[in-house]
Amino acid sequence: MAGVPPLIILLSFLLVLPSATAIGKVCGNAAGNYTANGTYESNLAFLAATLPTNTSSSPQLFANATAGQAPGDVVYALALCRGDMTSNLTGCSACVAGAFQYAQRMCPNAKAASVYDDDCLVGYSSDNILVPAYNVTRDMSTLFEFWNGAATGAGAGSNATLVAAGVKDLLTQTAQLAADSSRRFVTAYMDASSTAVPTLYSLAQCTPDLSAGDCMACFRQILGTLNATTPVAGRVLLLRCNFRVENIRFFDGTQMRQITPSSGAPAPPPPAPATNKGSGVKAWVIAVSVALPVAVVAICFILYCRWQRRRYRKGGSRLRQKHTRNNLKGDELDWEMEAELSEFSVFDFHQILEATNNFSEENKLGEGGFGPVYKGQFPDGIEIAVKRLASHSGQGFVEFKNEVQLIAKLQHTNLVRLFGCCSQGEEKILVYEYLPNKSLDFFIFDENRKSLLDWNKRLAIIEGIAEGLLYLHKHSRLRVIHRDLKPSNILLDSEMNPKISDFGLAKIFSSNNNEGSTTRRVVGTYGYMAPEYASEGLFSIKSDVFSFGVLILEILSGKRNSGSHNCGDFINILGYAWQLYEEGRWRELIDSSLVPMHHSTEIMRCMNIGLLCVQENAADRPTMLDVVAMLSSKAKILAKPNHPAYFNVRVGNEEESTTGTVSRSINEMTISVTTAR
Secondary structure: OOOOOHHHHHHHHHOOOOOOOOOEEEEOOOOOEOOOOOHHHHHHHHHHHHHHHHHHHOOOOEEEEEEOOOOOOOEEEEEEEOHHHOOOHHHHHHHHHHHHHHHHHHOOOEOOEEEEOOOEEEEEEOOOOOOHHHHHHHOOOOOEEEEOOOOOOOOOOOOHHHHHHHHHHHHHHHHHHHHHOOOOEEEEEEOHHHOOOOOEEEEEEEOOOOOHHHHHHHHHHHHOOOOOOOOOOEEEEOOOEEEEEEOOOOOOOOOEEEOOOOOOOOOOOOOOOOOOHHHHHHHHHHHHHHHHHHHHHHHHHHHHHHHHHHHOOOOOEEOOOOOOHHHOOOOEOOOOOOOOOOOOEEOOHHHHHHHOOOOOHHHEEEEEOOEEEEEEEOOOOOEEEEEEOOOOOOOOHHHHHHHHHHHHHOOOOOEOOEEEEEEEOOEEEEEEEOOOOOEOHHHHOOOOOHHHOOHHHHHHHHHHHHHHHHHHHHHOOOEEEOOOOOHHHEEEOOOOOEEEOOOOOOEEEOOOOOEEEOOOOOOOEOOOOOHHHHHHOEEEHHHHHHHHHHHHHHHHHOOOOOOOOOOOOOOOHHHHHHHHHHOOOHHHHOOHHHOOOOOHHHHHHHHHHHHHHOEOOHHHOOOHHHHHHHHHOOOOOOOOOOOEOOOOOOOOOOOOEOOOOOOOOOOOOOOOOOOOO
């Protein structure tokens, strides 16, 4: 068993256990069904594309919206994430998006549906469900119940009536606390020592647009469904309010309220009468037969979690240094990182030497503008990409520290992950996850390899980059402008999923600010710079949008924006693509490896989106939130683009970086000179 990964052990037991995550649905009401490919379906698709990000960006994790016009085609929808999802906004957005997809798959053509996931709920209808009183006082059609009758818990015994009464007491008090809270959300627990019921954990939540009275009125409806046979674990949900109770803690955070049993709550039962030896042995055998499998599964789960965590920690200790600023030594990395960076590691230099075989030439992936990049491997088999900053790179200790702290705080599936760093003497090293498929330019600009990217893969790459940028601009703890988005800075994992890399030029802004200017020299890469930045030093989130538009056109065409290639009467892709689009000859731009084009409508839409992103005036470009919505909803009507930037101006003969970064098809994560943040 020692050589078997804990995952295999865990799965062997979980195969016989029920799923830990139950998704409930309620399909339809008197509203009936909609016509396939009709206006109602288009309106629903628009809401499904916009509500996920609107919900996760709301401080209350709640959003509602209307699309279409009454009476026949209007769609009302709302989405709510669980109140403890504030530290996982990406998970909130993904949950809402998944709930919409689940609803349309499981309730095909139904004008109304409600879906309940562990982390969120979604509802839509042709009836106006956005009026709070609609659900609170009239509608029980969205009711969903799930009870786990097997979860009796220690101490419950045969006192089913006492248990049910204790559960109702806990939930009644939790509901009142939730109704009285500003967020209409609360988590709580009741200690086993004060009642006949085992220690229980509860959660109650209303949509935050309800008043305290309406919230409690909604809870009274679902509390009325409880009876003398209610188990200790389960949930009851309406679209406007829901609660959950378990005999294990199931929520995040530490802000639990302790519930004291009310005067009418059940008292602890009297001690059980003495039993004879035989019955005691029998009870012991039963207890062992029940507890042993549960214990084995629990142990396997713990081992698996620890195994997963070690994958990202091996090779270095956590950054838990306790030095004060007065003890800082210029050559040492001895600052305190924030508490949430628990997965970040500080590596010893000898560990890096061993992992890269003393920075051997065989392990060298390439040379960036600020030093070489090497492939490495830790003793446990984890592969890494090591960026060794050259001593002449101009990146000092302070800039290196800022770079580390910035990237370590960014966690998204479409951003490259920083495992840790090393700073000893003159050595400044960054350790990233290793991505085996190198960078995007390695494929799209190579005549042989570009055929490996069919349309579905290219579209997935475009969508992944868009999601990563949206996270940087809107959903991360920091508002970040990348400023150097280009194919060589888009890395590809083993499944060709894109990850944005190289944050050396990134700028950080507060939540209420998203633009700035530089008085120092303009840095970035010609061909991907927005015109206002290249000419005036002005940059904003729309600068990244421009670079993203260039990326889309390069992915579609398989050609660089600037370089020696045939673009008709134009000297770059931007003007050439716009002319072909205007004349209805857009197919002439598309990479020949995509012919025959079985997805011509999607390709043309992407070309339209790309042209909107490279408009000359920043105000005319969409935000990344708009872009993600346009990519997600095929029914969304797109605006007609005007002529793009650099319409009559040559950008350059080759991809040329003002920072001196060499463009190479390697696992490249170049650290560039960082201006003051």
